[in-house]
Amino acid sequence: MQQEKFITTASLDAGEINLIHRYWCAANYLSVGQIYLLDNPLLREPLQAQHIKPRLLGHWGTTPGLNFIYAHLNRVIKARDLDVIYICGPGHGGPGMVANTYLEGIYSEIYPEIAETTDGMRKLFRQFSFPGGIPSHAAPETPGSIHEGGELGYALVHAYGAAFDNPDLIVACVVGDGEAETGPLAASWHSNKFINPARDGAVLPILHLNGYKIANPTLLSRIGDEDLKKLFEGYGYEPLFVEGHEPEVMHRLMAGAMDRAMERIRAIQDRAHGGASPAELPRWPMIVLRSPKGWTGPKEVDGKKVEGFWRAHQVPVSGCRENPDHLKILEDWMRSYDPEDLFTADGGLKPELKALAPEGDRRMGANPHANGGLLRKELKCPPLADYAIDVPEPGKTVVQTTEILGKYLRDILTLNDAEKNFRIFGPDETESNRLGAVFEVTDRVWMEKIEPFDVHLSPDGRVMEVLSEHLCQGWLEGYLLTGRHGFFSCYEAFIHIIDSMFNQHAKWLKVTRELEWRKPISSLNYLLTSHVWRQDHNGFSHQDPGFVDLVANKKADIVRIYLPPDANTLLWVANHCLKTWDRINVIVAGKQPEPQWLNIEDAAKHCQAGIGIWDWAGNEEDTISPDLVMACAGDVPTMETLAAVSILREAIPDLKIRVVNVVDLMTLQSKDQHPHGITDEDFDQMFTTERPVIFAYHGYPYLIHRLTYKRTNHQNIHVRGFVEEGTTTTPFDMTVLNQLDRYHLAIEAIERVPGLKEKAGHVVESLCGKLQEHFTYVREHGEDMPEIRDWTWRPGS
Structure with missing residues (x-):
């Protein structure tokens, strides 16, 4: 490959390269230790079987690449004073995320028992994938994370959701090449067409091609660079390629790619902030990193290829307790990072390496956007009485219930316009679901060409519509997790498309509610309409009320299910749900004309009781x-x-x-x-x-x-x-x-x-x-x- 065709290397001297490389080695060392070690964290004595965990759980293959990216993001954050969060798409990259937040110091600040000492490192290693410890993913327990990756496919859409209305934020999102094969991720590349550089932040996608998933090659890794370049240019990106395995060369290439990406982002945003309207969509940068799977790990185990192959995916050498040869491979591997060159005698990171990490909130593990409750402001809501339907006698008044809700949402948009912290999401159905009143005060977000006959399209719109429930859900999750508010309306039958995304978010909320340092975020609010009993024009394919059954399976204090029978009860329920936090609220209400039963006072009493x-x-x-x-x-x-x-x-x-x-x-x-x-x-x-x-x-x-x-x-x-x-x-x-x-x-x-x-x-x-x-x-x-x-x-x- 002709690397210079795509990027140039950064002008770093040998000393700077050496420091970044040692920092990367420290993160790799800590990552391997988490997977393998119970004791002897700094190898101050020869490694023995009793130092090894009885059950080896965790994933190595993707981790060194994640650590490499983290180290280089640290460099540009410090050099340019950037506000950056890190989304780890490869679900099993947890060792790296924990290692890097530990090196930054934020891990020990949140968990003082995991100190930056030899004993703290021992505890760090022991807790990983261990009973009573922490999961193997970049879970809610991991500082800096808003994306667990327990299920692949959602990293990039979460990243874009986090960037909306966050003009100073850059979201670095690592997309694994296995994850890139999923449908939601494939659609997520189009999210760049919804970013307005004048008011939103930026997403820097980093496609991490290490060649293999669990036991097979990955599709994108086998595509040649020219075709891959054309693919992503077709998506609207400027791809910057970094490829190889020699550390010194790779550090220079990655530094050059990072500098080019940040300069390009700044140029796009400066032009937009200057009031210039682009003739076409901005071509946002992205990085394609090709590196060996299990990079810097064992080349072979038992005569079989490991590094650069799928055998590096999980635990490259697994018989360390019972097989002396395997134990030696592990010890040689860990000593290859030269821990004495990385850590002080008492177990802390050496000062010259510690100085490479950003400080305070600029640390990606400490960035408040990754703990969105710290930034959350209460949503301003108008009085319900202003929208109440007059019901002088039960059943005599007939209205379209969701149409009334649309007027209420319209005025929420107006009241919160200054804060820019509320958006409406839905798959091309806002008008169909009778919420069209919102278009009196806003439009649909649209950054592409607008024809003279188009209606309600604008770069400044606050309604997010795309015909993908996955994208709507993911954008909303990213938006909520970074401290904002939102509302998602969908045809009832097709909300099932995001069943597993709902599952993951519910699990995230369940765990975060048990972590005192994680501050509450706004609830995820669904309106399911065009429902089973009023899908007569679409038929059997559109008739499925089963989403609530799935919701009811979740932890009791996380989920709520509301079935308001008329407009006034719907108004009360929606108002209530929008003011809650750390919950998932599901509202089911029809959009067709129907009888009205309760006046607003009786509706409020009825809804407060729930029955x-x-x-x-x-x-x-x-x-x-x-x-x-x-x-x-x-x-x-x-x-x-x-x-x-x-x-x-x-x-x-x-x-x-x-x-x-x-x-x-x-x-x-x-x-x-x-x-x-x-x-x-x-x-x-x-x-x-x-x-x-x-x-x-x-x-x-x-x-x-x-x-x-x-x-x-x-x-x-x-x-x-x-x-x-x-x-x-x-x-x-x-x-x-x-x-x-x-x-x-x-x-x-x-x-x-x-x-x-x-x-x-x-x-x-x-x-x-x-x-x-x-x-x-x-x-x-x-x-x-x-x-x-x-x-x-x-x-x-």
Whole structure:
């Protein structure tokens, strides 16, 4: 390869190169020690079997490259006084991230027991991938990390999310070549088209090509430099290549690439800050680092190639306790870094090497952007009363619920415009989800060419739309983790695309809440709309309410699930969620016109409780216990339940019915399972201890059974919900297909109340006739019967 074709080397003298190299050796030494050693941290005595961990866990292959990058970032931070955070995409690079933050000193500041001494180094080594210690990834416990890498594919999108609205920040993001094969990462390269250099920070992607993943070559590593250059130029980058294995040459090349990248970033930003509008998108720099996998480690073990091959991926030499030859390979490997040249007699990093690291908050492990709660400011929210829907009588007013929320979000954008700390994210669906009012005050972010006939596109927009749920989720996570606020709306069926990203974020939050030094970040707020019961025009592929089932699996104090039945309850829930921290809030609400049930005062009381009896809907009056409880959770289930109640009250006036509506799904759990759970006494008072409960639920029925299985009356709770029946059909026919409609609900109520079916058989027969009438009507006319379309609530007798 003609290296000079792409970059020039930096003008560092031999002394500077030697210092950087020794710093790199120190990080490598500490990384190997974490994987292998229980004791003898500085090899002050010959290495023996008892010094080795009984279980060798960790990954070496990617780590020396990560350490090499870290050392060179330190140099440019100090030389240029830069504000930089480091995102480690290769998930198993944890040893390197821990080693470097230890060398900086921030690790010992946060964890004083892991001091910069020989004993502290012993503890540093022992804790790694050890019971009671720390994970092998760049986990929440690792200072400077906002990205664990437990699952590959999200590093670059997190980096861009962190850079939005952070004009002074540079996010250095290392992308492993194994990670580069994932779909989310492949899409993430396009994030450069959403960075506005006049108001955002910069991302410096560093593609780390060491040739192999676990047991195979990586795709990008086998692409020639010319083709790789064309690929990334096509993405809109200026690729700078650093390739080789000789340390002195590689240090000079990397220093040159870093200098070129930082100069290019500064030039792009200076031009934008000067008010110049680029004729085309800026071509942001990136670095392609080709280095051997397991660089500086054993060349061979047992006659088999290790360095520069996939065998270096995890633990290159594994039999050190029982095999003297392996023990010698390990000792020779660690001594090759010359620890006496790196560390003082008491175990601290030598002063001339210590001086290479940035100071204070400029250390990447101490940068406050990597502990976003330190920077978080409260979101300004307008009064809910300004957006409340007037509901003089339940069920008579019909509005599009999410349209009202859109107006509320519009004014949040306005109130927080000065702080630039709130964005809305969604996959090309903001308008579709009826949140279009936000476009009265902002636009979609768009840095590419804008045609004269385009609408709501601007480099200064605060709505992030791209047809990739992965990018929306990742951008939002990066934005939240660096101290800001956001809101994510999505079609309910397709939020499943980011199931595993949700999992990773929930795990991150769970761990950070146990770390006092990690300050709370804003909650991740989802609005799931265009939901299962109103996807009649799209059909079966768009009908899936199962995301909430996944959410309910997570640690109780991390997740919340809300099913507001109308606009005023949605307003209250959204306002509440946007003010919370360290949680994941899922709101499910439809976008189609629907009846409104509660005025804003009653909505607030109902939502604060999370669950309640709607006295105006039932007819139990002063009876000790009703004959029947009709419960509901979700907007369509609520409407169908009230329609069923109306039918029953008119047809069987003596039947005493109680109506219970659930907004906060987690209230159904017992108090010991979830902090929002209501007490057993309150549950029994609401649902009774022996009466039948017909529960109409938005999603899959089993979740309600799972949440209530410990309750006294669980055996009498009969749940109807989505049972995987769907097609392109009318709204009401969707409920009929899943037996969630008013007629099936009323029939089941009659069948479950002891002795009622014998007295009201004629009512059941009439309702079955209605179902047949519906079946015939929709297939002849292509729409629901007038009595369904025009239905409004009336209490019956």
